Amino acid sequence: MSTLTAAPAVPKKKERGGIWLTLLAWVVGILFVLPVVWMVLTSLHSEADAATNPPAVLAPLTLEGYREFFTGGASPWPPLLNSLTASLLSTALVLLLAFPAAYALSIKPVRKWTDVLFFFLSTKMLPVVAGLLPLYLFAQNTGLLDNIWLLIVFYTAMNLPIAVWMMRSFLSEVPVEMLEAASMDGASLTRTLRSVIAPVVMPGIAATALICFIFSWNELLFARVLTATVAETAPVFLTSFVTSQGLFLAQLCAAAFVVSLPVLAAGFAAQDKLVQGLSLGSVK
Amino acid sequence: MTSVAEKSTGRTGEVQPKPSGGASRAAGWVRRAPLLPALIFMIVVTQLPFVATLVISFMDWNAYYPDEVGFAGVDNFRRVFTDVNMRDAVWTTILLTVGVVLISLLLGLGIALLLDRKFRGRGAVRTMMIAPFLVVPVAAALLWKHALYNPEYGLFNGALTWVWSLFGSDNPPQPDWISNMPLWSVIFALVWQWTPFMMLILLAGLQGRPLDVVEAARIDGASSWQIFRSMTLPHLRQYLELGALLGSIYIVQNFDAVFTITSGGLGTANLPYTIYQIFYQAHDYGRASAAAVIVVVGTIVIATFALRTVSSLFKEDPGR
Numbered sequence: 169m170s171t172l173t174a175a176p177a178v179p180k181k182k183e184r185g186g187i188w189l190t191l192l193a194w195v196v197g198i199l200f201v202l203p204v205v206w207m208v209l210t211s212l213h214s215e216a217d218a219a220t221n222p223p224a225v226l227a228p229l230t231l232e233g234y235r236e237f238f239t240g241g242a243s244p245w246p247p248l249l250n251s252l253t254a255s256l257l258s259t260a261l262v263l264l265l266a267f268p269a270a271y272a273l274s275i276k277p278v279r280k281w282t283d284v285l286f287f288f289l290s291t292k293m294l295p296v297v298a299g300l301l302p303l304y305l306f307a308q309n310t311g312l313l314d315n316i317w318l319l320i321v322f323y324t325a326m327n328l329p330i331a332v333w334m335m336r337s338f339l340s341e342v343p344v345e346m347l348e349a350a351s352m353d354g355a356s357l358t359r360t361l362r363s364v365i366a367p368v369v370m371p372g373i374a375a376t377a378l379i380c381f382i383f384s385w386n387e388l389l390f391a392r393v394l395t396a397t398v399a400e401t402a403p404v405f406l407t408s409f410v411t412s413q414g415l416f417l418a419q420l421c422a423a424a425f426v427v428s429l430p431v432l433a434a435g436f437a438a439q440d441k442l443v444q445g446l447s448l449g450s451v452k
Numbered sequence: 453m454t455s456v457a458e459k460s461t462g463r464t465g466e467v468q469p470k471p472s473g474g475a476s477r478a479a480g481w482v483r484r485a486p487l488l489p490a491l492i493f494m495i496v497v498t499q500l501p502f503v504a505t506l507v508i509s510f511m512d513w514n515a516y517y518p519d520e521v522g523f524a525g526v527d528n529f530r531r532v533f534t535d536v537n538m539r540d541a542v543w544t545t546i547l548l549t550v551g552v553v554l555i556s557l558l559l560g561l562g563i564a565l566l567l568d569r570k571f572r573g574r575g576a577v578r579t580m581m582i583a584p585f586l587v588v589p590v591a592a593a594l595l596w597k598h599a600l601y602n603p604e605y606g607l608f609n610g611a612l613t614w615v616w617s618l619f620g621s622d623n624p625p626q627p628d629w630i631s632n633m634p635l636w637s638v639i640f641a642l643v644w645q646w647t648p649f650m651m652l653i654l655l656a657g658l659q660g661r662p663l664d665v666v667e668a669a670r671i672d673g674a675s676s677w678q679i680f681r682s683m684t685l686p687h688l689r690q691y692l693e694l695g696a697l698l699g700s701i702y703i704v705q706n707f708d709a710v711f712t713i714t715s716g717g718l719g720t721a722n723l724p725y726t727i728y729q730i731f732y733q734a735h736d737y738g739r740a741s742a743a744a745v746i747v748v749v750g751t752i753v754i755a756t757f758a759l760r761t762v763s764s765l766f767k768e769d770p771g772r
Contacts, residue, residue: 190571196563197577203644204583206607207595219605222614265493268486278483284491286759291498293755295705297724298744301731302504325497328490357486386588389707389724393732403590403708410594410712417605420598424591435586436579443652447694 211421218418233418237426240419244426247405250316252430254391254401255384258323262331262380263373265324270335271361275347285336288329296326296389304393316399322390327380333448334379338372339365375441382431402427502748509741516735528742538743540719541726542750545704547635548722552642553699557692559643560650567651568658578655585648593712596641601713603628634718638709646703650695657691658684697758704751723747 209225210218211234217227238244273281303322307313342365350364366373391401406427409420435442512524532538567578584592600607609626616624630637661684669679707724714720716729727747731740 186569186571189566189569190573193563193566193569193571193577194573196566197580200644200648201580201583203592203595203600203607204587206599207587207591210599221605221610222617223607223610265490269490272483272485272487276483278487279480284487287491288494290755290759291494293701293751293758294498294502295724295727295744295747295751297705297707297727298505298748299498299501300728301508301737301740301744302501304731305504305737306501321497325494328494332490382586386590386708388590388711389728393728403588406588406590406594407712409598410715417598420594424587424595428586428588428591431588432583432586435582439579439582442582443656446649447653447656447698 207421207425211418211425213418215416215418218421233422234426236416236419237422242405242408244402244405244423247400247402248427250395250399251385251402251427254316254319254323255381258320258327258384259377259380261320261324262327263377266328266331266335266376267361267366267373269332270339271365273332274336274340275342275365285333288332291325292329300390300393303390307394313394314396314398316395318394319391319399319401322394323384323387326387327383330383330445330448331376331380334376334445335369335372337448338369338376341372342368371441372444374438375445378434378438378441379445381434385431505741505744505748508737509745511738511741513737514735515737524738528738529746531739532742532746537721537726541721541723544635544720545722545724548639548642548706548710548720549700549703551635551639552646552703553696555639556643556646556650556699557695559647560695561654561688561692563647563651564654564658567655581651582648584644585646587645589645589708590712592645593641593709596637596644597630597713601629601637630714631718634714634720638713638720641713642703642706642709646699650699653695653698654688654691657688661687700758 212229212231213224213227214230214232217224218233220227272278273285278284303318304313307315307318312318346364346368347360350360355364386403387401388403388407391404392407395401395404406423409416409423509528510524510526511521512527513521563581567574567581587595598606603609603626606629608629609624612624612626616622666679666683669683674682705724706722707728710716710720710722710725711728716722716725721729723743727740727743730736730743734740
């Protein structure tokens with residue numbers, strides 16, 4: 169994209185050795201993407217061709233692995249739908265809570281807003297495993313074990329600090345004049361949030377939602393401890409392959425690819441938002 | 453709930469420069485109102501469980517012996533401190549975190565520098581680089597364990613067989629990667645996933661560099677190495693710190709890779725995995741809680757330093 173803009177003023181001697189650096193960049197990129205390519209390729213091989221040494225790169229392609237994954241044993245659809253429910257609902261809840269909070273931390277900041285901000289971040293540093301046992305006992309005693317809503321609440325708490333930090337950084341970019349104009353017109357808080365601020369920070373909200381979705385979709389530890397057969401999520405479903413042997417390599421790769429597909433799709437679609445999101449909005 | 457709300461009022465109301473009349477107090481509440489739902493939610497869901505953990509850590513409570521629940525004093529803590537497994541887990545956690553963060557940060561820096569140049573297909577290489585980060589962690593760990601590391605049909609040994617056969621040898625080395633170097637196996641798989649993350653942050657940092665100054669230095673005859681050391685690196689410092697901090701937050705807590713690749717065996721059990729085991733398999737709630745409390749205290753000590761770093765990072769961004 170930016171190749172066209174900064175063409176002049178670049179001295180010619182910069183090009184020396186450039187071809188090697190370009191080549192190196194390509195080699196490194198290919199090395200990093202290779203395991204992913206290998207996963208997809210293996211998923212498209214028959215089980216017999218998948219587990220060979222040396223690798224049968226040019227073996228005929230088949231959808232056997234996928235067919236086996238979807239119809240062979242326990243259906244992956246309930247876990248996939250559970251993951252989708254938990255990720256989407258917790259993301260919605262996070263945005264609902266984080267947006268007003270970020271407003272109170274940037275546009276009309278409360279007293280000691282930095283303390284509040286760092287309180288949010290500090291919860292992210294506390295090891296989640298330390299809160300696992302009480303939550304498990306709570307769930308056991310209230311009959312919420314193996315209930316998707318418990319995961320939704322937990323994922324909301326898991327992502328809320330990230331979302332508050334990100335949204336605060338996006339909100340502090342809203343021009344002061346726009347807010348002054350809104351308050352002079354006597355707009356209420358809800359109205360200001362919805363029709364003045366929201367449109368400006370929409371890209372930021374999208375980035376936040378993307379990150380929250382990915383983290384919820386990926387989560388394993390809590391889902392493994394707090395769910396069983398009913399509310400099982402896709403990563404938990406994948407753990408049934410942990411001890412699998414070479415007999416199921418194609419199916420395993422198909423499973424890994426199918427479960428990763430939403431994250432890959434969302435991530436590639438919003439590549440530019442990714443950095444901003446991952447750095448809590450501090451890197452633009 | 454009420455006590456929580458009151459507590460936060462007390463805190464924020466401590467320093468009030470203006471005489472607090474009824475009007476300004478009401479105005480303060482109007483300002484605070486949008487914040488409260490998120491704050492209360494976080495306190496209830498993340499802080500209350502820790503209080504419970506603290507209480508349970510002083511109890512004698514094993515789910516296998518439900519009749520023997522009672523007060524245990526500091527017994528659980530004594531057991532955790534004298535437990536060799538726990539001490540190993542602390543060490544493993546440190547090695548794993550430092551190893552992954554350091555290696556992925558260095559690799560990320562190198563690759564970010566490569567991608568900072570303009571060249572044909574830069575966008576494509578960047579996209580390829582991001583892919584590892586977008587594979588679900590359990591799926592990535594499974595992929596490394598079965599499709600890459602496996603000694604019989606994994607890609608690594610398959611590639612060794614292939615390369616050796618190019619030179620006419622039918623006796624290639626076929627190491628059992630995970631058994632020979634279990635911790636490094638976990639580290640490499642995680643480095644593969646986290647290098648893109650570091651690269652993205654550092655690349656954003658590089659592209660925010662004031663180019664005219666660099667150009668001026670070049671015209672003044674500064675070498676590329678001099679420019680890198682005295683201009684690029686200082687500029688990147690805060691991005692390196694940010695990457696290290698965020699990476700550490702996530703990798704200290706890693707469970708997926710340890711659970712999947714080695715199941716905590718062969719000396720790779722880190723703290724999250726060990727506590728998970730004490731709680732989920734041994735059902736020793738008291739000891740698991742004591743271990744958790746110790747981890748939390750340790751984390752608070754480290755996080756205090758880390759937070760100082762972050763607050764310096766965001767210093768230039770004052771609120772209104």
